Amino acid sequence: MSNYLQTVESVYEQAALQPDANLCCTLSPVWNLPDLHVPRIMLDMNYGCGSTVNPRDLKSGDSILYVGVGGGLEALQFAYFTRRPGGVIAVDPVAAMRDKARANFLEAAKINAWFKPEFVRILDGNALNLPVESNSVSVLAQNCLFNVFVQNDLEKALAEVVRVLRPGGFFATSDPITPTPLPEAFRADAEARARCLSGCQTFDEYIATLVAAGFGRVELRARFPYRVVTPIEYPSLPEAVLLESVEVVAYKVPDGFDGPAVYTGRTATYIGADEGYTDKAGAVLRRGIPVDVSDAAAGRLGRQADIVVTGATFHARGGGCC
Numbered sequence: 001m002s003n004y005l006q007t008v009e010s011v012y013e014q015a016a017l018q019p020d021a022n023l024c025c026t027l028s029p030v031w032n033l034p035d036l037h038v039p040r041i042m043l044d045m046n047y048g049c050g051s052t053v054n055p056r057d058l059k060s061g062d063s064i065l066y067v068g069v070g071g072g073l074e075a076l077q078f079a080y081f082t083r084r085p086g087g088v089i090a091v092d093p094v095a096a097m098r099d100k101a102r103a104n105f106l107e108a109a110k111i112n113a114w115f116k117p118e119f120v121r122i123l124d125g126n127a128l129n130l131p132v133e134s135n136s137v138s139v140l141a142q143n144c145l146f147n148v149f150v151q152n153d154l155e156k157a158l159a160e161v162v163r164v165l166r167p168g169g170f171f172a173t174s175d176p177i178t179p180t181p182l183p184e185a186f187r188a189d190a191e192a193r194a195r196c197l198s199g200c201q202t203f204d205e206y207i208a209t210l211v212a213a214g215f216g217r218v219e220l221r222a223r224f225p226y227r228v229v230t231p232i233e234y235p236s237l238p239e240a241v242l243l244e245s246v247e248v249v250a251y252k253v254p255d256g257f258d259g260p261a262v263y264t265g266r267t268a269t270y271i272g273a274d275e276g277y278t279d280k281a282g283a284v285l286r287r288g289i290p291v292d293v294s295d296a297a298a299g300r301l302g303r304q305a306d307i308v309v310t311g312a313t314f315h316a317r318g319g320g321c322c
């Protein structure tokens with residue numbers, strides 16, 4: 001195993017034994033859902049950088065693979081929707097983290113009448129070699145783990161995601177990103193990498209890596225400030241950097257009419273004299289009604305005088321015409 005992966009595992013072994021409020025630490029609120037009660041220890045072990053759970057994306061019968069279980073906060077929220085033994089499989093290579101998650105699920109069962117610990121099956125497993133059959137799950141989620149991987153390991157991990165997802169299934173992912181490439185000396189800091197700070201890609205790199213892995217449709221759910229890293233704690237940085245976090249859903253589907261369809265919250269509205277406009281992809285834009293479009297379609301449609309396109313909000317809700 002590479003040295004940096006050993007550092008990652010030892011950081012999370014420690015974080016399993018002693019909750020670490022400064023590790024990753026998003027203050028993203030947990031979903032408030034009827035009868036969902038999250039044990040305090042899971043909140044203290046929120047080592048994510050966003051949310052990968054979104055009721056809008058989930059449907060009954062989903063089978064979910066959660067990679068990097070942490071304290072179990074998100075696996076519990078996914079189990080809220082699946083509610084059957086093994087409906088969520090959670091993998092983690094760190095034995096202490098798996099033990100802690102098991103203990104936390106016992107706590108969760110005490111305060112959630114609907115939940116049984118066997119709803120989440122915890123496996124010893126690694127993102128780089130998932131212990132799961134090909135084409136076997138409809139949803140795969142990871143939160144704040146993949147950013148720790150160097151590029152070739154990241155590509156391996158994404159190839160594993162694509163392998164185990166069923167056609168049509170989706171990858172829910174959240175990671176920090178950086179406004180400009182981080183200095184090499186900081187990137188080489190294995191401890192900062194393990195703590196989800198120095199391995200970040202830029203936004204464009206993040207999306208390009210997902211597209212290159214084979215996802216035909218990528219939707220930006222959210223993008224928000226995550227952490228400011230400064231030369232005070234990291235002298236290898238020449239100046240402070242504001243890292244952001246993204247929440248993305250990427251579908252294992254073929255490319256669209258314009259190639260891979262990346263939705264960043266852009267819309268197109270037909271404002272011409274007719275009732276509507278049928279675009280080359282066959283989608284109909286009704287006059288005056290904004291429709292979500294991919295970045296590529298926005299570029300194509302925006303060249304027409306009778307179509308108004310809007311910029312990225314980084315909040316695509318799903319759906320859209322093209």
Ligand SMILES: C[S@@+](CC[C@H](N)C(=O)[O-])C[C@H]1O[C@@H](n2cnc3c(N)ncnc32)[C@H](O)[C@@H]1O
Nearest residue numbers: 012046047048068069070094097126127143144
């Ligand atoms: C940043 S924490 C995120 C935990 C959880 N996803 C959350 O949102 O709270 C990373 C998790 O991934 C686990 N992990 C570390 N290396 C891994 C690997 N190679 N494959 C899968 N999980 C790994 C760690 O033990 C830890 O539980």
